[in-house]
Each structure stands twice: as C-alpha cells, then as structure tokens.
C-alpha cells in the first residue's frame with residue numbers, strides 16, 4: 146500500500162502521466178481513501194496551472210511542512 150510520503154514522491158510523475166499502470170493504480174487507491182493527499186494533489190494542480198509547469202522541486206517547502214504537520218495530527222488523532 147502506498148503511503149502519504151510515497152504518494153508525494155510520485156505526484157510529479159502522476160501529473161505528467163509518467164506513472165506505470167500499477168503505480169498509477171496504487172496512487173488512485175490512496176487518493177480514494179486519503180483526503181489529505183487529495184488536498185495535496187489539488188494544491189499541486191493549482192501550482193501547475195499557476196506556474197504553467199511543475200515546480201523544479203517535487204514539493205514546495207511550505208506545502209511539505211503543512212503536510213507533515215497534518216500527517217502528525219492524523220497519527221496522534
């Protein structure tokens with residue numbers, strides 16, 4: 146099963162349509178059950194739409210920090 150961390154590492158390939166089918170499937174399954182990652186993907190799409198391309202870093206530090214904070218909240222909940 147794909148983890149949230151794993152998903153964030155695949156998101157660039159996902160948005161560029163470069164994921165192999167099995168990885169793409171894991172990605173979709175994780176999205177289906179994880180609203181945090183759905184939110185993350187939405188943010189990434191907005192970023193791409195705004196910049197016209199993917200950021201050079203897979204994840205802007207501000208988003209990464211926010212995600213890490215949420216994941217920590219999730220674990221302690």
Ligand SMILES: [Zn+2]
Pocket residue numbers: 148149152175179180181182
């Ligand atoms: Zn997730």
